[in-house]
Amino acid sequence: QVQLAESGGGVVQPGGSLRLSxxxxxxTLSKHGMYWVRQAxxxxxxxxxxxxxxxxxxxxxxxxxxxxxxxxxxxxxxLYLQMNSLRAEDTxxxxxxxxxxxxxxxxxxxxxxxxxxxxx
Amino acid sequence: xIVMTQSPLSLPVTPGEPASxxxxxxxxxxxxxxxxxxxxxxxxxxxxxxxxxYVGSNRASGVPDRFSGSGSGRNYTLKIxxxxxxxxxxxxxxxxxxxxxxFGPGTKVDI
Numbered sequence: 001q002v003q004l005a006e007s008g009g010g011v012v013q014p015g016g017s018l019r020l021s022x023x024x025x026x027x028t029l030s031k032h033g034m035y036w037v038r039q040a041x042x043x044x045x046x047x048x049x050x051x052x053x054x055x056x057x058x059x060x061x062x063x064x065x066x067x068x069x070x071x072x073x074x075x076x077x078x079l080y081l082q083m084n085s086l087r088a089e090d091t092x093x094x095x096x097x098x099x100x101x102x103x104x105x106x107x108x109x110x111x112x113x114x115x116x117x118x119x120x
Numbered sequence: 121x122i123v124m125t126q127s128p129l130s131l132p133v134t135p136g137e138p139a140s141x142x143x144x145x146x147x148x149x150x151x152x153x154x155x156x157x158x159x160x161x162x163x164x165x166x167x168x169x170x171x172x173x174y175v176g177s178n179r180a181s182g183v184p185d186r187f188s189g190s191g192s193g194r195n196y197t198l199k200i201x202x203x204x205x206x207x208x209x210x211x212x213x214x215x216x217x218x219x220x221x222x223f224g225p226g227t228k229v230d231i
Contacts, residue, residue, distance in 0.1 A: 037169075045161070045169060045212050047221040059219045062121075095168055105216035106159055106174035108181075113168055 002026040002109045004096050009114030016086050016118070022079040022096030022111055030054065030074035033099035035107060036081050038092035048094070049081065052102075064090075086118045122147050122215050124224035131229045133203040141227045143196040143213035149176075150193050157217035160189055160198045163226075164209040172211075173198065205231060 008020040022034070036048040049070040050059045058070050069082040079096050093113040100108045123146040133139045149157045156176035161169040171180040173189035176196060186201040200207060208231060213224040 044226045045223040047223065061220045104174050105157055106171055106180065108171050110168040110170065
């Protein structure tokens, strides 16, 4: 069955860096766009980034553009989010999600999330 | 950027009774291909979000038929025909027409 498993979260100081991973299984990662969505403690969902199925196009929320980089290694069935220059407001649970197809843009599977805490 | 709003933000419900949530976008979500790029997601307590409805009115696989979505352009509605106890959680609408994609603030549904 389809599974997405995030890892790499933790506590980091302001200005620091962290790389999140999302291991995909049960489907062919190279056929799907992938998203990162985050949720600050007690808050709503925020779209963070999108990468096309082949990595040819990447899009970011204004709040992270220039600091975060989304990438993927389809041969390893893994999605990444490199987070640099982290700020307190980046503290959140980060979810990866699969886009079923670009035609409908529905996020049909989500991981369990990984918590990133930015604090001194 | 497209801004999403929802109402109400809190919705007490009674099992067996209907419930309805509204979502409005600052711009039309109707694409030239005929699709309204509006999805509904439910986040149950302590869980990850799950897809309920996509392109405005299509029920996702495995979603009970008591859930329905409607609307076009800027106005959308999620209806639950008969609420069950397992339907509690926060419901989010999300637009995926224009990048940056965006979510509504969420509607908390509880018994």
